[in-house]
Amino acid sequence: MRRFIKINTKDNVAVALVDLNEGEAITFRDCGSLVLKENVARGHKFAVEDISIGENVVKYGFPIGHAAVDIKSGDWVHSHNIKTNLSGNIAYEYHQSIKPLDIPATDFSFKGYLRKNGKVGIRNELWIIPTVGCVNGTAERIIEAFKQEMQPKGIDGIAVFKHNYGCSQLGDDHINTRTILGNIAKHPNAGGVLVLGLGCENNHMTDFKKALGEYDEARTKFLVTQEVSDEVAEGVRLLKEIYQKMAQDERVELPISELKIGLKCGGSDGLSGITANPLLGAFSDYMIAQGGTTVLTEVPEMFGAETILMNRARDEAVFKDIVKLINNFKEYFVAYKQPIYENPSPGNKAGGITTLEEKSLGCTQKGGEATVVEVLGYGDTLKTKGLNLLNAPGNDLVAATALGAAGCQLVLFTTGRGTPFGSFVPTMKISTNTQLYKLKPHWIDFNAGTLIEEVPMDVLLESFINYVIRVASGEWVNNERHGFREISIFKTGVTL
Numbered sequence: 489m490r491r492f493i494k495i496n497t498k499d500n501v502a503v504a505l506v507d508l509n510e511g512e513a514i515t516f517r518d519c520g521s522l523v524l525k526e527n528v529a530r531g532h533k534f535a536v537e538d539i540s541i542g543e544n545v546v547k548y549g550f551p552i553g554h555a556a557v558d559i560k561s562g563d564w565v566h567s568h569n570i571k572t573n574l575s576g577n578i579a580y581e582y583h584q585s586i587k588p589l590d591i592p593a594t595d596f597s598f599k600g601y602l603r604k605n606g607k608v609g610i611r612n613e614l615w616i617i618p619t620v621g622c623v624n625g626t627a628e629r630i631i632e633a634f635k636q637e638m639q640p641k642g643i644d645g646i647a648v649f650k651h652n653y654g655c656s657q658l659g660d661d662h663i664n665t666r667t668i669l670g671n672i673a674k675h676p677n678a679g680g681v682l683v684l685g686l687g688c689e690n691n692h693m694t695d696f697k698k699a700l701g702e703y704d705e706a707r708t709k710f711l712v713t714q715e716v717s718d719e720v721a722e723g724v725r726l727l728k729e730i731y732q733k734m735a736q737d738e739r740v741e742l743p744i745s746e747l748k749i750g751l752k753c754g755g756s757d758g759l760s761g762i763t764a765n766p767l768l769g770a771f772s773d774y775m776i777a778q779g780g781t782t783v784l785t786e787v788p789e790m791f792g793a794e795t796i797l798m799n800r801a802r803d804e805a806v807f808k809d810i811v812k813l814i815n816n817f818k819e820y821f822v823a824y825k826q827p828i829y830e831n832p833s834p835g836n837k838a839g840g841i842t843t844l845e846e847k848s849l850g851c852t853q854k855g856g857e858a859t860v861v862e863v864l865g866y867g868d869t870l871k872t873k874g875l876n877l878l879n880a881p882g883n884d885l886v887a888a889t890a891l892g893a894a895g896c897q898l899v900l901f902t903t904g905r906g907t908p909f910g911s912f913v914p915t916m917k918i919s920t921n922t923q924l925y926k927l928k929p930h931w932i933d934f935n936a937g938t939l940i941e942e943v944p945m946d947v948l949l950e951s952f953i954n955y956v957i958r959v960a961s962g963e964w965v966n967n968e969r970h971g972f973r974e975i976s977i978f979k980t981g982v983t984l
């Protein structure tokens with residue numbers, strides 16, 4: 489196993505792939521040798537040449553900040569001696585740089601559910617969606633009673649997606665709650681849905697149904713609890729009706745071009761941009777070459793790497809949409825008098841990530857090298873196949889929920905420090921390092937850490953493609969096995 493890596497020939501730092509010790513001799517093919525002047529933990533950086541104060545620190549071939557003091561070859565490089573270059577707004581220019589994907593077509597397929605409206609799901613689940621948080625407990629009681637009476641078989645799961653919203657909200661918050669819940673109600677991973685309301689909430693059932701548009705009336709039912717004497721009994725009755733329809737559903741062979749996959753990272757470390765995120769980038773390019781769709785989000789974690797995405801825009805209109813996406817999110821920070829570049833998190837820093845540029849350059853690798861075909865607003869649903877960008881924050885659960893609500897049937901989630909959560913769609917965890925994979929087998933589904941253990945990218949990519957196909961065909965990931973299913977809706981305004 490390699491002990492360190494210099495990622496790009498332009499870099500003036502290298503990354504420790506294992507814990508390195510003070511006094512250890514380091515030899516590079518292209519820049520001679522050095523002796524470490526202090527301990528460098530796995531995922532952290534050390535200088536491979538002298539870097540003068542004010543000079544850029546370069547990783548991935550791009551500046552990730554500047555030296556705050558003179559840095560000597562062999563020094564540990566982190567928050568104590570490097571500062572971000574980011575400040576204020578940027579005047580962006582479009583310099584299109586599109587690289588055709590030289591990836592052959594394959595005949596891979598998966599077994600999914602073809603819905604009446606032509607959409608495709610990878611699960612056949614029965615869901616209760618509360619219009620307001622007041623009925624979360626009632627939804628749980630209905631599911632409990634339904635399971636006792638029916639002992640349902642032949643479906644992939646039953647869940648209620650609890651949340652705290654749906655009332656006392658105004659403006660965008662009210663619209664976002666209604667939109668996200670409506671998108672979940674129409675998601676093809678659901679074979680049937682009971683929308684459960686209270687009756688006096690802002691997110692009133694009458695308005696909710698109007699906003700929902702067309703839906704399958706045999707599989708989508710509505711219950712306002714204030715309008716019936718026994719809401720649990722009535723809820724069970726409606727679930728039984730839906731279940732009878734769902735129990736007849738069967739998986740059918742479908743091309744992988746029908747897959748819509750969300751790309752997300754969280755609890756990142758210094759290896760995220762070396763192992764797991766590049767793996768997802770290679771997978772994203774592969775999927776797009778097969779006619780599929782991937783979605784990259786976490787807008788604040790594009791700051792510092794946004795021009796790479798802008799120059800990959802399909803045309804000037806998409807470029808302008810990316811500029812708007814970035815600038816609007818910066819204005820969101822400013823409106824709340826918060827620093828635009830308040831990132832990385834403490835966990836990121838402990839894992840070796842120093843500046844937002846470094847985090848973003850690693851994060852955006854999940855989008856591979858494909859052309860950006862469209863930019864989606866928060867709550868928008870997918871319309872165009874290919875690589876899409878989605879407006880959502882970096883928060884894991886908010887972003888993963890937004891990806892599912894946009895139409896993704898599966899979220900791929902890379903992590904260097906680990907997390908057990910799952911959204912309302914299967915949320916596959918890919919570790920950046922083998923140590924995490926071994927420590928948390930009940931959290932982590934796939935190990936990308938073998939990329940620094942002499943496993944070639946093409947070999948690991950083939951294994952990963954096959955695993956994703958198995959999951960799309962019904963194999964559960966860890967968050968499903970343990971029942972970790974949650975949603976979170978983006979909130980920006982006041983609460984009444």
